[in-house]
Amino acid sequence: METGSEAILLSGQSGGVATLTLNRPAARNALSVALMSELEAALARLAADPTVKAVVLAANGPAFCSGHDLKEMHGLRGREAVASVFDQCVRVMTAIVRQPQPVIAKVHAMATAAGCQLVASCDLAFAADTARFATPGVNIGLFCSTPMVALSRGIGRKAAMEMLLTGHPIDAATAERWGLINRAVPSETLDTVTAEIAALIAAKSSFTVKTGKEAFYRQAEMGLDEAYAYAARVMTENMLAADAAEGIDAFLSKRPPVWRED
Incomplete structure (x- = not known):
């Protein structure tokens, strides 16, 4: 004030x-x-x-x-x-x-x-x-x-x-x-x-959005090879996360996803 x-x-x-x-x-x-x-x-x-x-x-x-x-x-x-x-x-x-x-x-x-x-x-x-x-x-x-x-x-x-x-x-x-x-x-x-x-x-997964936002700014400051190596590591971790499993299952089952609460 x-x-x-x-x-x-x-x-x-x-x-x-x-x-x-x-x-x-x-x-x-x-x-x-x-x-x-x-x-x-x-x-x-x-x-x-x-x-x-x-x-x-x-x-x-x-x-x-x-x-x-x-x-x-x-x-x-x-x-x-x-x-x-x-x-x-x-x-x-x-x-x-x-x-x-x-x-x-x-x-x-x-x-x-x-x-x-x-x-x-x-x-x-x-x-x-x-x-x-x-x-x-x-x-x-x-x-x-x-x-x-x-x-x-x-x-x-x-x-x-x-x-x-x-x-x-x-x-x-x-x-x-x-x-x-x-x-x-x-x-x-x-x-x-x-x-x-x-x-x-x-409406998106908070975990996924947080992960993606952080990765976006970090890779932007890297060289091409380093950025791809970093992004691949991030995507691997993202793929193994609960929300990715839920999102893919929901997509294949043609139903709305239910995201976890962080």
């Missing part, structure tokens, strides 16, 4: 899908130390909850997320204080990647700097066709170096460098074409589209 009585991060759950909603609308959901702390804690709590199959990251107000809280950052004194904020941001972004459940960004409006990083860090992202994305740090003498890590892993290098060097915002159609988001949809259908995808994922 920050000053005031209203929660800065809202949490809800329905049908195996947890929703975390950034709730600093007056600050355009800037990532204050307090908000990042709550987000980090909420992700850790959800990671340990076997009833949660997918996580949706949403926001209230006129922006999805405007990045770091520059007013807060401007008041910091000393290298250690500044470094601690960026270290905390790194923990939040890596927590999303390492979250056992898939994390889906539901982007209704502008996402800039660390807010764009937040979108790029999520496993999936769906956006209103009116949303915009930018890494404008270069405009104020602060290159978006940490957002660059997630951005350059999510889209092509030339596209990432264009965003980083110009600071110019891109529209949702461009973000979809470049691979920053999965799909740009009309604003009025964003909730439905995101909910449908989250429900599809929530």
Whole structure:
């Protein structure tokens, strides 16, 4: 919590899908130390909850997320204080990647700097066709170096460098074409589209999804031969797991599978 009585991060759950909603609308959901702390804690709590199959990251107000809280950052004194904020941001972004459940960004409006990083860090992202994305740090003498890590892993290098060097915002159609988001949809259908995808994922085996998500990110950093060797080991373990046996038996028996609860 920050000053005031209203929660800065809202949490809800329905049908195996947890929703975390950034709730600093007056600050355009800037990532204050307090908000990042709550987000980090909420992700850790959800990671340990076997009833949660997918996580949706949403926001209230006129922006999805405007990045770091520059007013807060401007008041910091000393290298250690500044470094601690960026270290905390790194923990939040890596927590999303390492979250056992898939994390889906539901982007209704502008996402800039660390807010764009937040979108790029999520496993999936769906956006209103009116949303915009930018890494404008270069405009104020602060290159978006940490957002660059997630951005350059999510889209092509030339596209990432264009965003980083110009600071110019891109529209949702461009973000979809470049691979920053999965799909740009009309604003009025964003909730439905995101909910449908989250429900599809929530219906899968949690063990299988967790295994696959972890393997995806690990193999992506490997050379081809190492990646195939690693993926073959993962698939062998997956094949021997109870949910794979259940899934194959259900497929052959033409019945719905009954997944185990982790």
